[in-house]
Amino acid sequence: MTRQAERKRATKETQVEVSIDLDGQGTTAISTGIPFYDHMLDQLGKHGGFNLKVQAKGDLEIDTHHTVEDVAITLGEAFAEALGGKVGVRRFASGLFPLDESLVEISLDLSGRSFVHWEVEMPECLPLGDPAFDPQLTEHAISSFANAAGITLHVTLRRGKNVHHIIEASFKGLARCLRDAVKIESDALPSTKGKL
DSSP, X not given: OOOEEEEEEEOSSEEEEEEEETTSOSOEEEEOSOHHHHHHHHHHHHHHXXXXXXXXXXXXXXXXXXXXXXXXXXHHHHHHHHHTTOTTBOOEXXXXXXXXXXXXXXXXXXXXOOEEEEEOOOOOOOOBTTTTBXXXXXXXXXXXXXXXXXXXXXXXXXXXXXXXXXXXHHHHHHHHHHHHHTOBOOSSOSOTTSOO
């Protein structure tokens, strides 16, 4: 069984192409035009164990919001397609993920029901990189991905002062939980309803 997918999204604001292999080696090729976002998506592929390619062009002369959002939506759709019928997957995953002084708690369920609880208060910080990634876009990026993928997701900041560390711990933690949740551990669908 191959768990791979490719998705494209084209709007007046962006053009996005994504390919993902859930059973890869963590190989990534990311180019969104937003270096900090590229770095976070690279963490997602590397620590998720996914082969991930993202190519995006957007209206960065206006701001980075449209590109961040459309990449996240397209990635979520590709993830859901690659996951397929979810037969045999572990389904649930959670953990605490540190990065220096920051500690983020992630819990998720590949339920098919989109829900995000985001409890991450970002310290005040200038946007990161050039073109600038507004730290407030982190919630939007991760929520857009989870909603498009049909994931129930809870993200809680336990402690942290450095915005870069908080964001990176969030992406790395999400990646590790996704890695655990997509693991095949049986030949049965993990649901009493008979459908996910």
